[in-house]
Amino acid sequence: MxxxxxxxxxxxxxxxxxxxxxxxxxxxxxxxxxxxxxxxxxxxxxxxxxxxxxxxxxxxxxxxxxxxxxxxxxxxxxxxxxxxxxxxxxxxxxxxxxxxxxxxxxxxxxxxxxxxxxxxxxxxxxxxxxxxxxxxxxxxxxxxxRELPNLKQDGKKIIGYREALVLPQQPKSMIIVGSGAIGSEFAYFYNSMGTKVTIVEFMPRIVPVEDEEISKELEKQYKKQGIDIMTNASVEKADTAGNGVRATVKKQDGSTVTLEADILLSAVGVxxxxxxxxxxxxxxxxxxxxxxxxxxxxxxxxxxxxxxxxxxxxxxxxxxxxxxxxxxxxxxxxEKKTTHLPEPLDYGNIPGCTYCVPEVSSVGMTEKAAKEAGYNIKVGKFPFMASGKATAAGATEGFVKIIYDAKYGELLGAHMIGFNVTEMIAEVVTARKLETTGHEILTAVHPHPTMSEAVKEATAVAYGEATDI
Missing domain, CATH: 3.50.50.60 (FAD/NAD(P)-binding domain)
Known part of the structure; x- marks a missing residue:
């Protein structure tokens, strides 16, 4: 053929x-x-x-x-x-x-x-x-x-994301190793369904690729929901000889603690x-x-x-x-079927979304990355606590954080945590694609009441023109 x-x-x-x-x-x-x-x-x-x-x-x-x-x-x-x-x-x-x-x-x-x-x-x-x-x-x-050498997946007690989707019975307890998108999403799901969840994250904070303030907010919300979180920690070994899993976790100070659960989900990437x-x-x-x-x-x-x-x-x-x-x-x-080359991807303008509750979305530079790149920046943050739509929806957790270059107004990055923010990030992706400035976001009339007007409100905070906070 x-x-x-x-x-x-x-x-x-x-x-x-x-x-x-x-x-x-x-x-x-x-x-x-x-x-x-x-x-x-x-x-x-x-x-x-x-x-x-x-x-x-x-x-x-x-x-x-x-x-x-x-x-x-x-x-x-x-x-x-x-x-x-x-x-x-x-x-x-x-x-x-x-x-x-x-x-x-x-x-x-x-x-x-x-x-x-x-x-x-x-x-x-x-x-x-x-x-x-x-x-x-x-x-x-x-x-x-991805399988870690010391956490070989057996598909029953030490599992990956595929098994986590179709477990025949809901576990009473679960250890989740890794707090990226996969780990964080399953943590929310299983905890909400009634499983006792403990997250073990090797890095200093959960969802480590996100802006630091986003990580802190998600950790705060997860702890309110009853999820236990261990950061700067690694699972050294896991014993599956008994009824469940006994995981030996090494903490930052070198000491170890043993966690017990029905299931261990390895969510350390792909x-x-x-x-x-x-x-x-x-x-x-x-x-x-x-x-x-x-x-x-x-x-x-x-x-x-x-x-x-x-x-x-x-x-x-x-x-x-x-x-x-x-x-x-x-x-x-x-093959000469078209006369123009396609436009290559801008990998610096690819949005990331994590569909936990509250949701997390982001695009572009974090505040730390912008500073390290030498930008003089303006940062605005608008909490959903001040949003009429969020208050009406009963979803006031989280905020929108937006980062601009102070010199030219370039939209460097946006970081969101809250209800439905995975739908909101597209505005910023499109704005960055069009090389939009802070002034244009400010003067573009956003509908009220919406969650998405928080993008404009955060911009107003960055430029010292906030009227709703």
Missing amino acids: AYDVIVIGSGPGGYPAAIRASQLGFKTAIIEKESLGGICLNWGCIPTKALIKSAQVYDYMKHSSNYGLSATDVKQDFGAVVKRSRGVADKMSKGVAFLMRKNKIDVIMGYAKITGKGKIEVTAADNSKQTLEAKNIVIATGGRS VANVENIGLETVGIKTDRGKVVTDKYLQTNVPGFYAIGDCTPNQALAHKASREGIVAAEHIAYT
């Missing part, structure tokens, strides 16, 4: 790459070893959001009296919550299958391995093999849960899927376990592109999606 473009992997990077390639007139195929939509749709972004929504509704029901309502005998059905999450994921995966048919993309199920220039061998579930050929190949193989896919056969370069690419996602070997979690920079679905489109459009340019 010969194609113009073959995409290996159908995650949020792979399937947009295939669709865009087809739109541009290429005969396209996509290879997937498990389920269309990849990890994001089936075992990541989407099903976790379904679980979190169930937890939010459960929280609302338990606190209905805060809204002048009465809900009695409120209960949760853990199995039904998990079943709903799997149904949401399945629906989205079927949606990708529809998009493949709509765009006339051949879907080939199996494990892909590069066997030569423009050649791929696909091994199906029944071990049958077929060889495909294409002038251009896009590697979109994604990532998987590792790229670059092994056993034939990269070395054609000489594709990797560095630190990821495929090396240029700004158009080309590898060092002509005809091979790589996108998403198997490449450097942020391991985020939306970053992968845009990379897939850039790769497809660059192929079109090299």
Whole structure:
């Protein structure tokens, strides 16, 4: 079988790459070893959001009296919550299958391995093999849960994110190692459902990639919710011989403490899927376990592109999606189907979102990074406690923090924690893309009452023009 473009992997990077390639007139195929939509749709972004929504509704029901309502005998059905999450994921995966048919993309199920220039061998579930050929190949193989040497996952007592999505029974207690997006989201979900959760974070603060004030606020809110947090701590070993897990945790002062729980969730990030896919056969370069690419996602070997979690920079679905489109459009340019090069990604303007409660979102520089870069900055912070919409919604936790260059008014970064802030960050991403200044944010009329007007209010604080705080 010969194609113009073959995409290996159908995650949020792979399937947009295939669709865009087809739109541009290429005969396209996509290879997937498990389920269309990849990890994001089936075992990541989407099903976790379904679980979190169930937890939010459960929280609302338990606190209905805060809204002048009465809900009695409120209960949760853990199995039904998990079943709903799997149904949401399945629906989205079927949606990708529809998009493949709509765009006339051949879907080939199996494990892909590069066997030569423009050649791929696909091994199906029944071990049958077929060889495909294409002038251009896009590697979109994604990532998987990272395993620490001293925390080998057995899938039962020491688990990764996949098992955490489909546990047959709700654990009474859980240790979560790592407080990035994955760890923080599962911490909120399980704690809200009634599991006793302890977070163990190696770094000095939780969600360590975020602005320091965001980390402090989330830690404060999590402790109010009943989550135990240990920072500057590491799990040295875990004993699974008994009924649950006994984890030996080393603290900053060198002393150790033993934590006991039913389950230990290892949430220490992801590792790229670059092994056993034939990269070395054609000489594709990797560095630190990821495929090396240029700004158009080309590898060092002509005809091979790589996108998403198997490449450097942020391991985020939306970053992968845009990379897939850039790769497809660059192929079109090299094949003379278009006359212009695609615009490369600005990795400094990729938003990050954590869908815990309160939510966390950010883009651009933290306050510390801006100072270290030599900027003279203006910083504004607007608490949702002062927001009419947040007060009406009963969601006054958190704030919006926004950072400007004092000299030119450049919007350097924004950091948010609170209700629905993952929806609000897009305004700042677009503003930064358009090289907006603080003056333009201030004079753009924001609707009232909304949570999103906090962006304007924080800007007013930065420029000493606040009227609502």
